[in-house]
Structures are given as structure tokens and as C-alpha cells.
Amino acid sequence: MKRFLTILALALAVCSCGQNKPAPETANVEPSKEDFVTAPNAQTGKEYPKVNSERRVRVRVNATDAQSVKLDIGGATYDLHRDAEGYWIGDSAPQDEGFHYYQIIIDGAYVPDPSSLYYYGVSRWSSGIDVPAHDQDFYQLKDVPQGEVREIYYWSPTNNAMRHCYVYLPAEYDKNPNKRYPVLYLQHGGGESEHGWPQQGKTAQIMDNLLAEGKCVPFIIVMDNGSWRIERPQEPNPRGQQAPARRQGGGMNLPDDWYQGFANTLIQDIIPMIDARFRTIPDNAHRAMAGLSMGGMETKEIGLKYPEVFSSLGIFSGGEITPEEAAASKNFKANNKLVFVSYGSRELENGNRDPKATAEQMKAAGYNAHAYISPDTAHEWQSWRRALYNFAQLLFK
Amino acid sequence: MKRFLTILALALAVCSCGQNKPAPETANVEPSKEDFVTAPNAQTGKEYPKVNSERRVRVRVNATDAQSVKLDIGGATYDLHRDAEGYWIGDSAPQDEGFHYYQIIIDGAYVPDPSSLYYYGVSRWSSGIDVPAHDQDFYQLKDVPQGEVREIYYWSPTNNAMRHCYVYLPAEYDKNPNKRYPVLYLQHGGGESEHGWPQQGKTAQIMDNLLAEGKCVPFIIVMDNGSWRIERPQEPNPRGQQAPARRQGGGMNLPDDWYQGFANTLIQDIIPMIDARFRTIPDNAHRAMAGLSMGGMETKEIGLKYPEVFSSLGIFSGGEITPEEAAASKNFKANNKLVFVSYGSRELENGNRDPKATAEQMKAAGYNAHAYISPDTAHEWQSWRRALYNFAQLLFK
Numbered sequence: 001m002k003r004f005l006t007i008l009a010l011a012l013a014v015c016s017c018g019q020n021k022p023a024p025e026t027a028n029v030e031p032s033k034e035d036f037v038t039a040p041n042a043q044t045g046k047e048y049p050k051v052n053s054e055r056r057v058r059v060r061v062n063a064t065d066a067q068s069v070k071l072d073i074g075g076a077t078y079d080l081h082r083d084a085e086g087y088w089i090g091d092s093a094p095q096d097e098g099f100h101y102y103q104i105i106i107d108g109a110y111v112p113d114p115s116s117l118y119y120y121g122v123s124r125w126s127s128g129i130d131v132p133a134h135d136q137d138f139y140q141l142k143d144v145p146q147g148e149v150r151e152i153y154y155w156s157p158t159n160n161a162m163r164h165c166y167v168y169l170p171a172e173y174d175k176n177p178n179k180r181y182p183v184l185y186l187q188h189g190g191g192e193s194e195h196g197w198p199q200q201g202k203t204a205q206i207m208d209n210l211l212a213e214g215k216c217v218p219f220i221i222v223m224d225n226g227s228w229r230i231e232r233p234q235e236p237n238p239r240g241q242q243a244p245a246r247r248q249g250g251g252m253n254l255p256d257d258w259y260q261g262f263a264n265t266l267i268q269d270i271i272p273m274i275d276a277r278f279r280t281i282p283d284n285a286h287r288a289m290a291g292l293s294m295g296g297m298e299t300k301e302i303g304l305k306y307p308e309v310f311s312s313l314g315i316f317s318g319g320e321i322t323p324e325e326a327a328a329s330k331n332f333k334a335n336n337k338l339v340f341v342s343y344g345s346r347e348l349e350n351g352n353r354d355p356k357a358t359a360e361q362m363k364a365a366g367y368n369a370h371a372y373i374s375p376d377t378a379h380e381w382q383s384w385r386r387a388l389y390n391f392a393q394l395l396f397k
Numbered sequence: 398m399k400r401f402l403t404i405l406a407l408a409l410a411v412c413s414c415g416q417n418k419p420a421p422e423t424a425n426v427e428p429s430k431e432d433f434v435t436a437p438n439a440q441t442g443k444e445y446p447k448v449n450s451e452r453r454v455r456v457r458v459n460a461t462d463a464q465s466v467k468l469d470i471g472g473a474t475y476d477l478h479r480d481a482e483g484y485w486i487g488d489s490a491p492q493d494e495g496f497h498y499y500q501i502i503i504d505g506a507y508v509p510d511p512s513s514l515y516y517y518g519v520s521r522w523s524s525g526i527d528v529p530a531h532d533q534d535f536y537q538l539k540d541v542p543q544g545e546v547r548e549i550y551y552w553s554p555t556n557n558a559m560r561h562c563y564v565y566l567p568a569e570y571d572k573n574p575n576k577r578y579p580v581l582y583l584q585h586g587g588g589e590s591e592h593g594w595p596q597q598g599k600t601a602q603i604m605d606n607l608l609a610e611g612k613c614v615p616f617i618i619v620m621d622n623g624s625w626r627i628e629r630p631q632e633p634n635p636r637g638q639q640a641p642a643r644r645q646g647g648g649m650n651l652p653d654d655w656y657q658g659f660a661n662t663l664i665q666d667i668i669p670m671i672d673a674r675f676r677t678i679p680d681n682a683h684r685a686m687a688g689l690s691m692g693g694m695e696t697k698e699i700g701l702k703y704p705e706v707f708s709s710l711g712i713f714s715g716g717e718i719t720p721e722e723a724a725a726s727k728n729f730k731a732n733n734k735l736v737f738v739s740y741g742s743r744e745l746e747n748g749n750r751d752p753k754a755t756a757e758q759m760k761a762a763g764y765n766a767h768a769y770i771s772p773d774t775a776h777e778w779q780s781w782r783r784a785l786y787n788f789a790q791l792l793f794k
Contacts, residue, residue, distance in 0.1 A: 044590070062507070065504040112509050152543065155540045
């Protein structure tokens with residue numbers, strides 16, 4: 001308690017320099033454990049952002065003339081205070097394991113942390129930080145055979161525009177010039193983009209590590225943009241409209257023509273381009289679709305409507321497929337090989353049904369159904385990294 | 398004049414709301430021509446940053462409680478003022494054609510513009526904006542056969558670490574499984590990284606367009622990180638030390654072991670990895686090195702020292718090679734096939750020698766020497782895009 005009061009007094013003293021403000025909120029919480037280390041998301045040569053063993057995030061910002069600087073992370077804001085050198089510094093409450101978007105608020109301006117790397121989410125390029133996870137080994141960059149992420153621009157007749165995607169190819173792809181591969185079409189969430197899976201999703205690291213351990217078969221992963229209308233700027237920006245709904249978790253209702261618009265782009269433009277460009281096995285038995293949140297909802301809608309295109313489906317934090325829905329889709333049962341549904345455990349406290357019960361019903365109805373619950377995570381990337389890790393091990397076997 | 402006074406009065410009236418500040422500088426310049434359009438560097442769905450036909454940059458920032466917001470671009474800062482909706486808005490002076498890093502200063506905090514895309518330069522991820530150029534056609538994304546930029550992680554024994562690079566492959570590469578290709582190793586400048594050439598450098602667009610017009614032969618381009626010590630964090634961060642010198646233009650003196658350190662990484666690790674991974678022609682006649690600023694200095698040093706590795710050299714805003722320097726390098730004349738030197742025209746007013754005179758001397762000494770001056774540009778990316786465009790047309794012919 002004495003140490004706490006000393007820190008409180010110090011914080012008040014530091015903050016009184018040149019300001020007329022109440023003590024910051026952070027002085028009112030128990031002191032953080034002082035074992036902070038620089039996060040992997042710090043820019044080269046930068047010391048902050050940091051994270052400690054309690055999974056608290058600490059940021060430090062140079063804002064000489066500011067009256068108020070805050071950290072916005074995990075749905076809460078934290079007042080920063082001035083340190084002895086005049087920098088604004090402060091800690092968050094403990095965060096879930098894994099990746100979190102965050103930003104800094106300087107006198108009312110929401111800006112990226114100038115010290116961090118940037119990731120696209122919440123409809124903006126945002127700061128991000130990786131909180132160490134007990135299972136982080138599966139997505140670490142390791143000295144194993146490395147696949148490639150290829151950046152590709154292509155003409156989309158459906159959208160009358162150039163589009164942009166990333167394609168992951170396993171390390172063996174260029175070494176087996178006569179071998180053909182299955183393909184997974186992997187979608188991001190609302191307010192995100194094709195950058196999500198290759199960057200914060202750690203797709204290449206997850207796949208390279210799985211392949212090095214012999215835990216999955218090699219396949220191609222296409223990461224394209226599921227917010228199809230952004231290529232058609234004459235229409236309202238759907239990401240701006242959808243972003244708030246996304247934060248509510250599962251409450252999002254996308255219009256029918258959203259799904260059909262992306263389905264048209266995917267089936268008429270993206271799949272033919274990929275099948276022409278890469279050595280794919282171009283049949284539905286070797287074609288899967290998966291996605292997170294909005295991407296999971298797209299996977300469900302498109303997967304139920306076009307079972308002759310996709311035989312395997314992964315729905316991460318984006319709903320589930322019931323036996324009744326499966327039965328209502330003509331040709332679904334004849335074509336489907338895998339239905340995988342996942343959620344973060346914290347999402348189940350939030351109105352989402354535990355997918356394990358539905359998976360059991362699906363199995364009883366004759367489907368190869370799987371459910372996965374990510375422990376102690378919410379509607380966030382750690383849930384989806386784990387979902388991909390588990391889904392990939394079931395695919396194309 | 399009456400219109401100018403009206404705007405000045407309006408600016409003063411807007412700025413007096415809730416503030417006690419002198420009129421912003423921007424009220425003292427002639428009003429900008431009101432033909433601003435959203436720049437290609439705005440984030441999806443964002444209206445700003447904008448640029449007008451005078452090549453002025455306009456930014457608009459939401460910073461409700463700020464006392465001072467400025468735009469920092471092209472070595473100058475510009476005060477923003479509040480508009481009718483309370484956003485901070487303002488214009489820069491006319492900029493050179495092409496790409497410019499910029500940032501926003503909010504009450505003393507240097508931060509990226511939350512509306513822009515981000516680019517690595519000046520030792521940080523920074524806002525960037527493309528000012529329209531009379532010759533921009535050569536780096537526009539077009540519906541021509543598209544090459545690929547591949548992202549690759551690899552183990553570097555020299556650095557005892559995983560490293561990261563980008564590799565451009567021409568569109569025909571995967572269509573000609575028995576054809577082998579020359580390779581250009583293309584380096585960024587001080588305070589930049591391997592992200593520079595694929596992003597603000599527009600390497601893929603420049604090459605795809607050149608190839609579509611039959612103006613160059615197809616070759617592979619490797620874009621790796623020339624700040625080799627960043628992979629060795631136990632040593633001082635060399636980028637932090639070099640960045641200020643870079644701004645002075647040509648005044649940078651890198652220590653000998655910097656060059657040797659990167660030369661070791663390049664020759665012992667990067668080239669063997671590329672030759673093993675891609676269908677290269679692995680001899681010096683089909684291997685080139687080029688770079689901008691610090692990367693040009695690396696090209697000069699390494700190119701003179703290892704003529705049996707690189708036969709063709711491109712030095713963009715990073716010095717030149719004189720007949721005396723060439724003669725002092727054993728085996729240089731026997732191996733060298735091309736020396737290309739370029740500057741932006743504004744750099745020549747800044748203490749750099751016009752490379753055309755040296756090119757003439759080199760030609761007289763029997764070298765295939767070329768000099769290029771980018772019109773009306775400085776030590777900036779438009780000079781280097783144009784340099785690559787011209788250099789590529791001379792390479793491997």
C-alpha cells in the first residue's frame with residue numbers, strides 16, 4: 001500500500017507539470033508488474049509498445065503540448081500520464097492472449113501509435129499488438145521450409161476493376177512442377193481486408209509450421225477481399241456501415257445482394273483466375289471456403305448455395321450450419337465433405353450458441369462436422385488463428 | 398483581393414472558436430485552387446488526403462480538443478485551421494510531382510495521418526501521398542499481364558536470424574517452366590526498408606508496363622533489406638544514426654563495415670537462396686545491383702569490390718563511378734557491362750555533380766555508361782521510379 005501511494009503521489013506530481021487535470025485513471029489501479037518487454041509489433045528501433053506477464057499493454061507517446069493522451073484497446077480507454085522525461089505513458093488492463101487492435105487518443109484525435117506496426121481492421125489501418133499466448137508456438141516464424149505469400153493484381157470483369165489478393169503457396173509448390181494442389185478460399189471479417197489473414201492472421205507461419213510437423217496436407221490459400229463493393233466506389237461504402245454492427249458480435253445482418261455480389265466475384269472471377277494461374281485441382285472435392293465473422297457468414301451463405309463449388313466449409317465466429325439448413329440446400333449432402341464451426345469461448349457468453357451441440361446433430365445427420373472452442377478468447381484474431389490451425393488439419397484428407 | 402480578405406476573415410473567425418492563437422500561416426498564402434481530389438493514398442472510404450492541380454496537398458483531421466494541428470511535408474510545416482464542422486484542415490505549398498512522406502503534428506505529437514495509407518521511410522511507418530505527375534502513366538496499375546511480388550522469409554547464417562525480402566517475378570515466369578532469368582538486386586535508401594521498392598517504388602507496376610510494351614527483357618527483382626544490422630539488435634540501430642544525414646543529400650558517410658556487413662549477407666546468404674529458389678541464370682553477366690541513396694552507395698561499394706558477382710550497376714542519387722575508381726578495381730573492366738547513374742535535377746543544385754560529364758568520361762574509357770536526370774525532382778521517390786524505368790530498359794541486353 002505504501003508503494004502504491006508513492007506511485008500515486010509521483011504520478012500526480014508528474015502530471016501537475018504544466019497541466020490542470022485530475023489524476024489519470026491509471027493511478028487508481030494496482031501497479032503493473034514491472035516485467036514489460038518490447039512487443040513484436042514495435043517498429044524497428046522502437047522500444048514501445050510493450051507487454052508484461054500480466055498481459056497488460058504499455059504505450060509511450062511523445063506529445064509535448066497535449067492536454068490529454070489515452071490508450072484505446074479492448075473496448076476501453078486508459079488515461080496516460082507524463083513520465084519523468086515528459087513522454088505520455090500508461091498501461092491497459094490485462095488483455096486476452098493474442099492480437100489486439102489499438103489506437104492512441106491525443107486531445108480527442110484518434111491516431112495510430114507512431115511506434116507500432118499497422119494492421120487493417122475496424123475499417124482503418126490501426127495499431128496492433130500481440131500479447132504472448134501459452135500456445136503461440138504454432139504461429140511463430142521458425143526456421144522450417146518456408147512457403148510464399150504472393151501479391152497478385154488481376155482484372156475482375158464482374159466488378160469492372162482491377163482487384164488485389166494474396167496467395168499462400170506451400171514450400172514444396174515450386175519443387176513439384178507436376179503436382180496439383182487443393183485450394184482454400186479464406187475470408188477476413190467486416191471492417192477488415194485481404195491484408196488480415198497474411199498479416200495478423202499469421203497464415204503462412206501457421207501453415208509452414210503445420211506442414212513441417214506433417215500435421216496437414218499441402219494446399220493453396222487464397223486471401224481476397226470479401227467486401228466486394230469497395231471496388232465499386234459509386235455505391236455506398238459497405239464497410240463503413242457494417243463496422244459498428246461487427247463489434248456487437250453476431251448481430252450483423254448483411255443484405256442478400258452483399259452475399260450474391262461477393263459470390264459472383266468469387267465464382268466468376270477469382271476461382272477461374274486462380275485455377276488458370278496455379279496448379280490447382282479444379283473440382284469441388286478439392287476446394288474449400290472459410291472465413292471469420294462476416295467472412296464466416298459469407299462462407300455459410302455461399303457454401304450452402306453453391307455446394308458444387310465448395311465441398312468443405314470453415315465458419316469462424318460467424319454462425320453455424322444446422323441439419324435443417326443443410327437439408328434445405330439442394331445437393332449439399334451429396335457434395336459436402338466437411339463443416340467446421342468455431343468460436344472464442346467468451347463469445348458463447350454473448351448470445352452465440354455452443355457449436356458443439358449442433359456439430360453432434362450434424363454428425364447424427366451424416367455430416368463430417370467439427371466444432372472448436374478457442375479457450376479464453378473473444379471475437380478476436382487469436383480465436384481465428386487457432387481456428388485455422390485446427391481447420392487446416394481436417395482439410396482435404 | 399476581396400475574395401482573399403473574405404477567406405482570411407473566415408479563417409480567423411473559424412480559428413477563434415475556443416482558441417487563443419494567431420491566425421494560421423495558411424491564411425497568409427494565396428488561396429489554393431479548389432480542384433482538390435482524393436489521393437490514391439487515402440484509405441478505403443476516406444475522402445482525405447487530397448491533392449489539387451497546383452500539386453498542393455490538403456489534409457483534414459478530427460482532433461476535437463487540440464490547440465494546434467500541423468501538416469509536415471517536404472521539409473516544411475503548415476498550420477491547419479478548424480473548418481465549419483470542427484475538423485482541422487489545411488494545405489501545403491505546391492510539391493514536386495510524385496511520392497512524398499508526410500505526417501501530422503497534433504499538439505506536438507508527430508503521428509501518421511489516420512486517413513492515409515502508410516509507407517516505411519525516415520525510419521518509421523509514415524503517411525505518404527502521390528502528387529500527380531505528367532509522366533505517371535509508366536507506374537500506373539493497368540490491365541496488362543501482371544507479375545507477382547512474393548514475400549519470402551529465409552534463414553540467414555551470416556546474421557544468425559530469419560530475414561525477409563520481396564521478389565518480383567515477371568508475368569511469364571510461371572508460364573515458361575524451363576526458362577531461366579537474370580536477376581536485379583534492388584536496394585532502398587537510409588531510413589527505409591525492403592518495403593520501399595514494392596510499395597512507394599511501384600516496382601511491379603513499372604516492370605509490368607515496360608514488359609507489356611516490349612521495352613525491356615524479363616528479369617527477376619530481389620528487394621531485400623540493406624540495413625543489415627537491424628537483424629542484429631545487440632548492436633546500435635544504424636538506421637537511427639543515418640536518417641538525419643540522409644536528409645542532407647549526399648552527405649552520408651557509412652562505415653566500411655556497414656558495406657562489408659551487407660555485402661556478406663548479400664553474397665553469402667541472399668544470392669545463394671535466390672539462385673536455389675528461382676530459375677535464375679546464376680552468373681555475373683546476368684546479375685545486376687542497383688539502389689537509391691544509401692542503396693546506391695552500397696551498389697557502388699559492393700559493385701566495385703565484387704565485379705565477378707555483379708556485371709551491371711545502377712546508382713540512383715547515391716554517387717557515381719569515375720574512370721579512376723573503375724580503374725582501381727581489379728577485374729572491374731573485364732566484367733562490367735553497364736554503369737547507370739541518376740539524380741533528380743534539384744539534387745544537382747545541392748552539391749552533387751552532374752553525372753553526365755562523368756558518364757562521358759566513362760564512355761571514353763570504354764565503359765557502357767549512362768546518366769539520367771529526373772526533371773524537376775529532388776532526393777525523392779519520383780526520381781527513383783524514373784531511374785528504375787530508364788535503368789530497366791538498358792539491363793541485360
